[in-house]
Amino acid sequence: MRDNLGFIASLRNRYGPLVEITLQPGTRTLIVQDPDLIRSMLTDLAPGLDKGRFFEKMGQLLGDSVVTAAGQEHVRKRRQLQPAFGRSEIARYVDIMRGETITAVDSWVPDRELDVREAMVKLSLDMLAKTVFGGSLDEATFRRLRADLSVVMNGVGARVMLPDWVEKLPLPFNRRFTAARDAVRATIDQAVTELQESGRDSGDMLSLLLRATDEETGRPLTGHQISSEILTLAVAGTETIASVLSWALYEIARDGEIREQVLDELDSVLGESPLSSEDLSRLPFLDRVIRETLRLHHTGWLVTRRTVTETRLGEWTVPAGTELAYCQHALHRDPAFFPDPLTFDPDRWLDDTQAAAFAPAYLPFGAGKHKCIGDRFALTELVTAVATIVRRVRFDVPQDMAVRPVARATVRPGTLLMTVRQRGGSAERRQG
Ligand code: HEM
Numbered sequence: 001m002r003d004n005l006g007f008i009a010s011l012r013n014r015y016g017p018l019v020e021i022t023l024q025p026g027t028r029t030l031i032v033q034d035p036d037l038i039r040s041m042l043t044d045l046a047p048g049l050d051k052g053r054f055f056e057k058m059g060q061l062l063g064d065s066v067v068t069a070a071g072q073e074h075v076r077k078r079r080q081l082q083p084a085f086g087r088s089e090i091a092r093y094v095d096i097m098r099g100e101t102i103t104a105v106d107s108w109v110p111d112r113e114l115d116v117r118e119a120m121v122k123l124s125l126d127m128l129a130k131t132v133f134g135g136s137l138d139e140a141t142f143r144r145l146r147a148d149l150s151v152v153m154n155g156v157g158a159r160v161m162l163p164d165w166v167e168k169l170p171l172p173f174n175r176r177f178t179a180a181r182d183a184v185r186a187t188i189d190q191a192v193t194e195l196q197e198s199g200r201d202s203g204d205m206l207s208l209l210l211r212a213t214d215e216e217t218g219r220p221l222t223g224h225q226i227s228s229e230i231l232t233l234a235v236a237g238t239e240t241i242a243s244v245l246s247w248a249l250y251e252i253a254r255d256g257e258i259r260e261q262v263l264d265e266l267d268s269v270l271g272e273s274p275l276s277s278e279d280l281s282r283l284p285f286l287d288r289v290i291r292e293t294l295r296l297h298h299t300g301w302l303v304t305r306r307t308v309t310e311t312r313l314g315e316w317t318v319p320a321g322t323e324l325a326y327c328q329h330a331l332h333r334d335p336a337f338f339p340d341p342l343t344f345d346p347d348r349w350l351d352d353t354q355a356a357a358f359a360p361a362y363l364p365f366g367a368g369k370h371k372c373i374g375d376r377f378a379l380t381e382l383v384t385a386v387a388t389i390v391r392r393v394r395f396d397v398p399q400d401m402a403v404r405p406v407a408r409a410t411v412r413p414g415t416l417l418m419t420v421r422q423r424g425g426s427a428e429r430r431q432g
Contacts, residue, residue, distance in 0.1 A: 009330040012033055024053065041305055041326070092277075110422045205230070252289065277380075296341070299411050307320050
């Protein structure tokens, strides 16, 4: 618990493709380290595996959802959510994402230090909440939801690692978590009820889920089902984005050349215009910056599955009831797959042949049937927010500042304070 990330990373140096560790007494947990075995677990073996401890815990804490479901139930839930993540839906979201980013940047005080991670959690939640709820939550409710969700996010990560009995202790740590989780659920439940009663189609994800029906019964989803899905989406799609955005801004601030290259590209592609959905595929350097951030600073530290029956994994026979887990953060930093892995180098992705060679060990959004449903949504948010922020402000970061990754529900920067500077010259007047 003191250095959970360091512990998992250290296994790579010392052990082979599969390592048994004890997370929960009485349960065998195998850390899968080899990329081919990881892919096999995520793809070929996926239909026969449960999702394992991490997701089961999420289900207990947040309710059943596409993230926690396995088998046919997962297929059904995934189908219900899929339309919200279609290409054309996401193109519609770019203006909302840009607008929320501009509002955030305008709220930062020039020449003052900003807690960048905290600002990115707020921004990610604003972007997600606006696209999911279409503005049907008022400002005060947004603020409450943000504060509560941040408590839930920190609590989910810790609880996955702790034995179940710890949750039952009457500690402030537990009471705070339960109160925040219940408050988030109540807020979402209330938004669902209001929409149901008004019969209004707000054209957002909430309306879409209200129209979805259960394939087996033909009945609409209940308010509880909808709130579980949305609660889980908010958890899956907020902290992850916030962490990657924070790291991307940090890397850009640290390296003047990278920053100039990002700005030059934005200048030549966008001129004085605001970024639109058509521009997203026309920014190859920014794309490489994001890709490299997702490599070096991946947010995933333990993705789990569980064998239901005795299962063959590579040359091993794994007994039923075994937890399997892999750590993207450690995999993406393994020198066996990425030369000079701790160096942030967007140009390692420049050469297609080299990029293809990295592919087997590069799993930013996972693989197989549980691959991130929000991958395109996430990349759109990341490019839109980074482009909009760097066009409007510059961050100063002390050269000697060491930012430590910490593993909670996601791997994120411990503390990241940077000074906001207004950009000089004509570029400052651009629209973002
Ligand atoms: C940089 C940001 C993100 C990263 C790195 C990321 C990563 C991942 C990964 C690795 C998985 C697969 C987990 C597994 O194998 O079980 C996953 C699943 C998922 N993600 Fe993301 N994600 C991100 C953003 C988002 C966003 C923005 C949303 C939604 C708005 C989202 C929603 C989901 C959902 C619902 C699943 C479960 C899919 C399923 O089991 O069918 N994610 N994500």
